[in-house]
Amino acid sequence: MTDTLDRTAPPAAYRAAVDLAAVREQWGDLLAAIEQAPAAEWPPRDARDFDRPAPIDDEHQADAIGRMPLVLREHPAPLNLDALDAALAVEEALFDVADAIAEVVQRPIRTVPVPTYGNPDATMPDQDDAADPARWHYQAQTSPGSRGYGLHWAAVWLEGRALDEQAGDLFTQVPARTLDDLARVASLARRRVERALGRDGRTIALDRPCPWCGDALTGRTQPGGEPSVSCMRGEACTAPVLLDRGRRIWRGADLVGLWAALDAAKRREQPAA
Ligand SMILES: [Zn+2]
Incomplete structure (x- = not known):
């Protein structure tokens, strides 16, 4: 995937996008790890499964699971609490930074005139603009907003912002200081995921x-x-x-x-x- 990255992007943007991609690519493994007793021995458990043929649609299943937000999911008896804690912390960190970045770079929902008698200035939110799939939606009392799509979507959205992908006039460029914050959050998230999976370069x-x-x-x-x-x-x-x-x-x-x-x-x- 690194080949699709814009190499002229600022270094922090590039770092953030690489780390975010690493987080979402390993997310399915982390979710699977929650349901398994932690391996007491090196190396990571998954390295021993080369001889086990994977079901053809394994990846798609993991993708579908990965899109469901952890906070909305039931974990009746997680076997690996470290993995669960890591996943919850990473999910929260990415959702929070997406909220913060949307505050800075995302255009508020446009308003359109309401055809009413007596009040020519009456307006209402433009439903098409509100429904733009590129938009980040904040959590509200009645709705999880974009958090409802899970970590995978949040990571993709953040990568788009880091690399300044265009979506009409919906977003402005992420300021350098905010980009540094995002790169820091993404790096910590990646390390947390890799540590929980025993892939942290030991x-x-x-x-x-x-x-x-x-x-x-x-x-x-x-x-x-x-x-x-x-x-x-x-x-x-x-x-x-x-x-x-x-x-x-x-x-x-x-x-x-x-x-x-x-x-x-x-x-x-x-x-x-
Ligand atoms: Zn030997």
Whole structure:
């Protein structure tokens, strides 16, 4: 998606848009994480599911779920409270910053004359202008406004404002200082989501040795990137994976083979009683 970004946009706008896109792209994973017990071990649980074929419309389902605002949804028994807290905080932060930006850049709803006798100055809100789908609607006592469309929509709307996408005369350009605020909120939101998902660029010594050579294994996650594991022995390790900068390294589908081998080693040590 970075290719569609306007590279002439101010750096804060670019940063904000990238971070907002990262938040909404990982939103479905965060919502799914709320319903799962937190994984006590590295790496993130989803990295182990390469061998499980995903249903074809999985992505669309996640999209549909992602559009529903968390605050309006039932969480009868969330299994991962950290993920739920992170999701609620991120949702609130993005909704609030959208309210604040709309205050600054969005043209109020136009009025049109009401054909009445006696009061030639009577006006009413222009219904077409009010219904413009590009408009951000504030929360009201009787309606969640645009918050009702969920985080995904709010993030897309904010990206549009950051990159100054045109929508007739509905919006003016976001002032530099407001853009800095948005970039800061977006960066914090992204970090919060990635931390809750265990994707925040941590490096961890795995508590099990390499099943092939017995040396130490190091797990690594990168923000927005796939997890990897490397063996510390170097070329002498006989693990059936490619060398990368002198070390055996497992990524993507190769991780499945590593989990299977680690699991088998564990079973050998702890035979069923
Ligand atoms: Zn090894």
